[in-house]
Amino acid sequence: MAVYTEVSDDELEVFVAEYDIGEVQSCKGIAEGVENSNYLLQTDRGNFILTLYEKRVQPEDLPFFLGLMDHLAAQNFPCPTPIHGHDGEALRDLCGKPAALISFLSGLWPKRVEPEHCRGVGGAAAKMHLAADGFNLTRKNGMDRIAWQELFSQTKVRADEIQIGLSSKIESELTYLEANWPNNLPSGIIHADLFPDNVFFHHNDLSGVIDFYFACNGSFAYEIAICLNAWCFEDDGSFNVTKARNLIEGYTAVRPLEPAEINALPLLARGGALRFLLTRLYDLLNHPEGAFVQPKDPLEYLKKLEFHQKAGSPGAYGLGTG
Amino acid sequence: MAVYTEVSDDELEVFVAEYDIGEVQSCKGIAEGVENSNYLLQTDRGNFILTLYEKRVQPEDLPFFLGLMDHLAAQNFPCPTPIHGHDGEALRDLCGKPAALISFLSGLWPKRVEPEHCRGVGGAAAKMHLAADGFNLTRKNGMDRIAWQELFSQTKVRADEIQIGLSSKIESELTYLEANWPNNLPSGIIHADLFPDNVFFHHNDLSGVIDFYFACNGSFAYEIAICLNAWCFEDDGSFNVTKARNLIEGYTAVRPLEPAEINALPLLARGGALRFLLTRLYDLLNHPEGAFVQPKDPLEYLKKLEFHQKAGSPGAYGLGTG
Numbered sequence: 001m002a003v004y005t006e007v008s009d010d011e012l013e014v015f016v017a018e019y020d021i022g023e024v025q026s027c028k029g030i031a032e033g034v035e036n037s038n039y040l041l042q043t044d045r046g047n048f049i050l051t052l053y054e055k056r057v058q059p060e061d062l063p064f065f066l067g068l069m070d071h072l073a074a075q076n077f078p079c080p081t082p083i084h085g086h087d088g089e090a091l092r093d094l095c096g097k098p099a100a101l102i103s104f105l106s107g108l109w110p111k112r113v114e115p116e117h118c119r120g121v122g123g124a125a126a127k128m129h130l131a132a133d134g135f136n137l138t139r140k141n142g143m144d145r146i147a148w149q150e151l152f153s154q155t156k157v158r159a160d161e162i163q164i165g166l167s168s169k170i171e172s173e174l175t176y177l178e179a180n181w182p183n184n185l186p187s188g189i190i191h192a193d194l195f196p197d198n199v200f201f202h203h204n205d206l207s208g209v210i211d212f213y214f215a216c217n218g219s220f221a222y223e224i225a226i227c228l229n230a231w232c233f234e235d236d237g238s239f240n241v242t243k244a245r246n247l248i249e250g251y252t253a254v255r256p257l258e259p260a261e262i263n264a265l266p267l268l269a270r271g272g273a274l275r276f277l278l279t280r281l282y283d284l285l286n287h288p289e290g291a292f293v294q295p296k297d298p299l300e301y302l303k304k305l306e307f308h309q310k311a312g313s314p315g316a317y318g319l320g321t322g
Numbered sequence: 323m324a325v326y327t328e329v330s331d332d333e334l335e336v337f338v339a340e341y342d343i344g345e346v347q348s349c350k351g352i353a354e355g356v357e358n359s360n361y362l363l364q365t366d367r368g369n370f371i372l373t374l375y376e377k378r379v380q381p382e383d384l385p386f387f388l389g390l391m392d393h394l395a396a397q398n399f400p401c402p403t404p405i406h407g408h409d410g411e412a413l414r415d416l417c418g419k420p421a422a423l424i425s426f427l428s429g430l431w432p433k434r435v436e437p438e439h440c441r442g443v444g445g446a447a448a449k450m451h452l453a454a455d456g457f458n459l460t461r462k463n464g465m466d467r468i469a470w471q472e473l474f475s476q477t478k479v480r481a482d483e484i485q486i487g488l489s490s491k492i493e494s495e496l497t498y499l500e501a502n503w504p505n506n507l508p509s510g511i512i513h514a515d516l517f518p519d520n521v522f523f524h525h526n527d528l529s530g531v532i533d534f535y536f537a538c539n540g541s542f543a544y545e546i547a548i549c550l551n552a553w554c555f556e557d558d559g560s561f562n563v564t565k566a567r568n569l570i571e572g573y574t575a576v577r578p579l580e581p582a583e584i585n586a587l588p589l590l591a592r593g594g595a596l597r598f599l600l601t602r603l604y605d606l607l608n609h610p611e612g613a614f615v616q617p618k619d620p621l622e623y624l625k626k627l628e629f630h631q632k633a634g635s636p637g638a639y640g641l642g643t644g
Binding site for chain 2: 006007008009010012024025026027028029030031032040042047104105106107108110111112200202
C-alpha cells in the first residue's frame, strides 16, 4: 500500500501529451504494491497503469523490465504492455522519477488461494519461461545466494531478537545450500516474485501476471520452488499437497520438467523459503517508525523452510518421481 | 491514503450479487481518503466506488449521507449516486462493516488550485444548497462550536508543545466567537468539507463533488467561509483575493447572498479556520505511531485564522459591500 509521489495536474498533462492515449478522465492512486507509486489512469480510450519507480528499483534495470514486458506481450503472454510515446520511448521522467505507462489488466488477485488457482499459476510460469526465450537482455538475480549472505551479515547480530536461535538456523541453512546448490539446471528468464498478489484471475481463469520488477535470469525450477512457497501453504502453516500437485501439473502441461529439476525441487524450495525469510527479517529489523506498510512476519518463512528441510524428496510435493 | 479493510473475493462476490451491476472485472484499493476504505470496482457495465465505512463515520448517520446523495443526484447535482440493490437498499454489510456502492465520477481534483477552480466550487456550493432543499432528513453539525470546546478541552494542556502560546490563542478565539457568532443566517444542508480533494474537474470545468460524510445542517455562509480557507490561500500563506472574488462570484451567480451573510463572512471564516486548527491539532497530538497517514500541520490554520482576525471587513475578501 503506497503512493509515494503525488503527481500534479500540470505534470500529468505534460506527461500524457507524449502518448497517443486520448484525454485524461481520472487518475487515482492505487493502494497496492509497496515498491512504486501506482496510479490507475482512465482516458476516453481506456485504462492504464501509471508507475513512478521509487528508490527500490534500479533505474538501469528498467529497460530490462519494460523490454521483457514488451517481448512477452508480443508472444501473447498475458502481461501489461508498456505504452510507447510519440518518440517511441516507454520510459520517461515524471516528477523527477523514472516513469512508465502500461496497459491495464483486468482480474482480481486471489485473496484466498484455491487449488485451481495453483494450476493456473503453474501454467502461466511455464508459458512465461517459454515466451521469454529470444529476449535479448539479461539481468542477474538481485536476490541470489550472494545477496542472501549479504542480508545475513546485516541481520545476524539481531536475528535472535525475533526468535532465539534464528541466527544459527539461518547460518547452517546457508552453509548447507551453498554446499548442495544444484548447477546446470535448465534456465532462462524467471519472474522470481510470482506471489498471489501478482497474478490476476477471473474466477478461476488466470487473466494476467503483473509486477516484473524482480524478473531475472535463473533456473526455471527455482521459479516453481518460489511458487510452492507462495501458493501451497495454508494460513495455519500446513502444506497443501493438492495445491502443489496442481501447480506442478499446470506447469508440466506446458513445459515438462527434466528429472534433475524434479530432484532439485526440495532443495530449491528451501532456498526460496530462506530468500523470503531473509528479506522479511531485514525489513522487520529495519522497519522505519511510522512507515506506511506493516512488515511481514519472517517466521512464516522459517516454518516453510522447516517443512522443506523435512520433506527430503519430491514425493512430499505430490510428485511421483524422485 | 488508506485501505483499512481487505475484502476477500468470496465476500465481494456475495456483496456484488445483491446488485444489478454485471460481472466484476477488477477491484483496486484507492489510496485517497483517510476515513474509509475505498475501492474502484470495475464491472462489464461500468465503474463504481465501493466504500466500507470505518470507525470515524457513525453508522446511524449513513442513511442521511446516502439519502442526501440520492436527493442531490435526482436534482441533477453532479455527485455520486448510491446504487440500490435488488432489495432496494443502498446500505448493507461487508466484512462486518457498513458498506455502499456508489457511481464513479470522472475528473481530477486540482492539486494546484487555479482561480477558475474557485469560481467552479463557489457555483457548485450554491447549487448544492438549493438542490438540497426538500431533503427531509437532518443532521446536526458534528463539528459545531460545542465540538470545538470539546476538542479544545482535550488538547489545551498539550497545545503549547506545538507552539508556545497556542493554547491561549485558541482559548481567546473561542471566547470571541462564542460571544459574536451570528444567528439566524439563511441555512439548510451544507457539505462542510468542500476541500480541493473533494471536487473534481475536467480542466477548469467542475465535473463533480464527492465525500458528503461531513454534510449537515448549517448556515450557507459558513460553507463559503470553509471554502475561503480551503481554496484561497497560497502555499506561502498569502491570501489570494482573486480566488476569493471568483469563489464568491461563482456562488452569488447561483444564489445571491443577503447583506447579513456578507457581513458575517470574516467571523465565519475565523470559525472555519479554528475548526480545522482544532481537528488538526487533535489529530497531531493523538497520532498513533506507525499510522498510515501523515498528520497535517495545524499551524497552517493558525496562520489562516490570524489573517481573518486582521481582515475585519468583507472588503478583505474582495467583496464590495460591508
